[in-house]
Amino acid sequence: MSTQAPVRRRSGRAAVPVALLLLGAVCLWGSSRMTWVGVTSSDGLGEARSTDLLGSTWAPASTPLALALLAAVAASFAVKGWASRVLAVLVGLVAIGAGVPATQALAGDVDEAKAAVLAELPGRAEVLTAQAFALPAVLALIGAGCAFGAAVMLVRKPTARKVLSSRYDAPAARRDAVAQRAKSASERAEENVDGEDLTERMLWDALDAGEDPTDRSGTRKSED
Structure with a gap:
């Protein structure tokens, strides 16, 4: 939108x-x-x-x-x-x-x-x-x-405080969501779950969030 x-x-x-x-x-x-x-x-x-x-x-x-x-x-x-x-x-x-x-x-x-x-x-x-x-x-x-x-x-x-809050809350929420998706994409790249490659959208989301989706140097999660 x-x-x-x-x-x-x-x-x-x-x-x-x-x-x-x-x-x-x-x-x-x-x-x-x-x-x-x-x-x-x-x-x-x-x-x-x-x-x-x-x-x-x-x-x-x-x-x-x-x-x-x-x-x-x-x-x-x-x-x-x-x-x-x-x-x-x-x-x-x-x-x-x-x-x-x-x-x-x-x-x-x-x-x-x-x-x-x-x-x-x-x-x-x-x-x-x-x-x-x-x-x-x-x-x-x-x-x-x-x-x-x-x-x-x-x-x-609306008061000035409410206007500022509504103006900045939404972008912050979007950044958090992108960061979460980027983290998930990075983990998927490391583990290569189901042999599924990163999509172009996932790559861009990761870059926007400041993550490097090609970095596989992170520690893999330990399985229970």
Whole structure:
């Protein structure tokens, strides 16, 4: 098996949380530019007034949270070990902060007093209706879900010690196996078991292990 295959798999796994962070940031930013709540009000002096409240107004944290996810993309390349866990916790908090207002909007929980303040209605005005729109809230929830998924993967990111261990343990095991085969090949050459000659593969394995398969000067094993 080519040594490039494990490298490609590790690169693919490292790219997943980055992709989730980017997707989450895009969803939150797009949601912040959409109308979350439509307010209809009347001041008793004229016709009813309609006001659209964008996500950046109704859920003002959505834009900073999107920027925080973008910053987490850069941080994910720089941190390892316990710092990666801290980053995962912060990303998880971003996911919660983005998901709470979206869930409230989907549940139809619209505070008319809050809507009146954000719409900057005059004191004599009365809110007739305050309707939440589902699409931007769903988009924000998707962004929150992506952020949470990235947080989970960052928690599971291997530490530097584990990466080094996995990198060097396998070659060491292979060298041990080759050395064992070389020793067996050398003994077989000395004893000429069943008249079987050394194969080309066995010769190369022995040379790779630092053994001389043609050296028959070693002491033969004593038979019981």
